[in-house]
Amino acid sequence: MKINMYIIGHKNPDTDAIVCALIAADYFTQLGMEVTPIRLGELNKETEFILKHLGIQAPELKTELEQDAKICLVDHNEKSQSIDELEKYQIEWIIDHHKFSLNTATPLNIRAESLASTASVLYKMYIENDLEISKKIAKLMICGILSDTLYFRSPTTTTIDKQIALALNEIAGFEDLEAFSLQMFDAKSDLSDFSAREIVTLDYKPFEFNGKKVNIGVMETTNPKFALDIKSDILEAMKQEKLEQGLDGILFVAVDILNEKGTAFTLDEFEINMIESAFDSKKLEDNLFDIGSVVSRKKQIVPKLESYFA
Amino acid sequence: MKINMYIIGHKNPDTDAIVCALIAADYFTQLGMEVTPIRLGELNKETEFILKHLGIQAPELKTELEQDAKICLVDHNEKSQSIDELEKYQIEWIIDHHKFSLNTATPLNIRAESLASTASVLYKMYIENDLEISKKIAKLMICGILSDTLYFRSPTTTTIDKQIALALNEIAGFEDLEAFSLQMFDAKSDLSDFSAREIVTLDYKPFEFNGKKVNIGVMETTNPKFALDIKSDILEAMKQEKLEQGLDGILFVAVDILNEKGTAFTLDEFEINMIESAFDSKKLEDNLFDIGSVVSRKKQIVPKLESYFA
Known part of the structure; x- marks a missing residue:
């Protein structure tokens, strides 16, 4: 099964969009597919801090693909938030946790849940498919959840997201999740360079x-x-x-x-x-x-x- | 967890729409929810034959629900194919295998795959959640697959659908699937009563x-x-x-x-x-x-x- 599929987070990517492109790439690779995670824009300072801290490279910046390329949208489903000229590509997969606004010409695979973070949805998919969650993937998943829930403060947070974050930390081994989230949020709040x-x-x-x-x-x-x-x-x-x-x-x-x-x-x-x-x-x-x-x-x-x- | 949710197949229900309302009802019940399968129209002759043969009662005919009722759409996702005044209800779940055309105001749970039948999608959900597939449910699933694939003849048929049908028949125990499908199709073809x-x-x-x-x-x-x-x-x-x-x-x-x-x-x-x-x-x-x-x-x-x- 050699399927070349691009995994794409939304425009103006936030942490969840970036980490989920990386996580989904690992997920589909474990299932035997050839995939490439990409991003549609610059990292924000929170994501930059996280990837630097974890020693992980960002997905490649790529805003155009070859005609008819197979794609997987993570953390979004609306055309306006996705890669330009979305109609040129074949949407094979959507993994998301947002409201839906989508029209397709053919059936596709969709996994959406009203959880706080796409990382939580992906966690469930790993468990269901009995895939290995490495320490690196566990860390990325936790960062997606911490970022989207604002350390469990956002009303989007469900008990399932909390349970998942805690279960993941058995693998990830962050010493103090709250302290780490504060570092993330402080990094994001440093806007001194920006117009x-x-x-x-x-x-x-x-x-x-x-x-x-x-x-x-x-x-x-x-x-x-x-x-x-x-x-x-x-x-x-x-x-x-x-x-x-x-x-x-x-x-x-x-x-x-x-x-x-x-x-x-x-x-x-x-x-x-x-x-x-x-x-x-x-x-x-x-x-x-x-x-x-x-x-x-x-x-x-x-x-x-x-x-x-x- | 006491959640009253209606499970709804599409208008002009075919076999997959009816059996999947019944299957999804069993699925959510096993997960501890209170649910009610319904149908939006009369059974076709194929479905009538199947339910009579299996000794299973059809979902209740119900074309209007109480305001704000929670609903799960099976085997469809388009407003025009669903219950009238869909906007009056809360879509909690969609389980489907068609092209997508949907707008929602809030996030929801979606499980869609490009398999031949919604019954195949539901089969995977049972396996992932480690739920029991009873003989009755296995029979309903097989009938959904046989009907939507026209006994594996339709180009929508995937190797996964075939594998699922054969795995299910270990439980269901149909003696001859092809002969049974012919009985289904002959029942459907008897249109002498219809205008x-x-x-x-x-x-x-x-x-x-x-x-x-x-x-x-x-x-x-x-x-x-x-x-x-x-x-x-x-x-x-x-x-x-x-x-x-x-x-x-x-x-x-x-x-x-x-x-x-x-x-x-x-x-x-x-x-x-x-x-x-x-x-x-x-x-x-x-x-x-x-x-x-x-x-x-x-x-x-x-x-x-x-x-x-x-």
Whole structure:
């Protein structure tokens, strides 16, 4: 069985997208397939810290493949979040944990669960197929779970994710998971090198709600003051993004990981109406809303916008 | 864990839709959930024969559920093929083997594989979860596989489906699978009670190809002459369906199971252009085309129409 398949995480890759491309590559290799993990963009600082700490190389950056290449999407399923010209390729597999928005011409393999991290879904697939989880893979899986759950703080966290992380640590042997997660989050929070535009688009996903194109950037940080201090630069960057991408709306949310609260940056009337109607929000100052204990784009932001635009 | 979830096969249920609702009910019950299998329409004669032969009761007919009911879709994933007002319910699970066309507001559990039958997908889930496959469940699984593969004749058949059917027969103990499948197909082919309208819509699914609404009916039969003899009645029934359902196109294909060939009934210019462009077809007489060894809607008809309308 010689199947050359590329394993692809989403654009603006976060830690889960990167580690799951590496994990899925090991998974399919153990099943006897020839596969190549790739990434669609630069690593964020958290992922950079993790891979450096673990001594593991990042998947190759590759934003175009040969026509009709076989692909496996990990950690996403929407065309807009995937490789450009997705229709040129054959989607063979999807492994994910997000809401679904997908049209295919032929049947394919999908494994999706509403767990906190794609790494948790992959863990179950290893167990079901009786595959070996090496120390390296166990570490990558834990990092995916810690990153997506914000060390089990996010409301996306299930008891299963926690059990999986603890079971994996029997193999991985991290001495103190919480301390390690703090190092990850601190690495991610160091945005001193970045322009406001880069900050807005660092963890950034496009959505379509009932025909409206809305992009949502999230900054998960242990230092939310950083974003508030450069508010006018962030608003300017959002304005440019909205214009250049032809968006109906744009939202940027600074998530205070340690205190579990979200602050939303809104641009114009469109975003202000959206935030005021969709969330029980408190206006802090012009273009800035306290949206309470909102830390998860997937569980707390996107479903509310789905309802708002329905 | 007391979760009340309904398990739903598609509209115009075929054998796989019915047996998989029953199988999935057993699966989730073994996992400790409270579930109820239902069906959205009358049994076809094949399914009726099978359930009577096995002494198993059909799922309850139920076309409306309480608001916000939890549901599991088996053997389909498209809104148009599912329960009316699907948006009123919470899709918790999808177990399927078709092309995907789905939008959800929140993450969910999906298990899809490009195997020939949803019963094969469910078999793998039993094995992975180390659940017991009773004699009754093994028989239902085999019937799902035999029906969807037309006794391993359909090009959707994989070596995995065959292996699964043979492994299951160690439990089920059918003496002669091929002879039993012939009884199934003969039962399905007895259409003497049905009107032309009922024949067109017996195994009938709506599709949307690039905005065009096209319904496709398939008659799998050991006696294709039956349909050819009532051609004018079938065309009249197709005309009524197209008008009443506001369709862009309608297609009816008589599939000769034993000789593995398809005969397409076309209504007007729209369907004739579609059949002539999408298939290497031979006109037999007005509104009737020999489309060669086409037996599978999923693998041989729908993908070609996807390409034609793309």
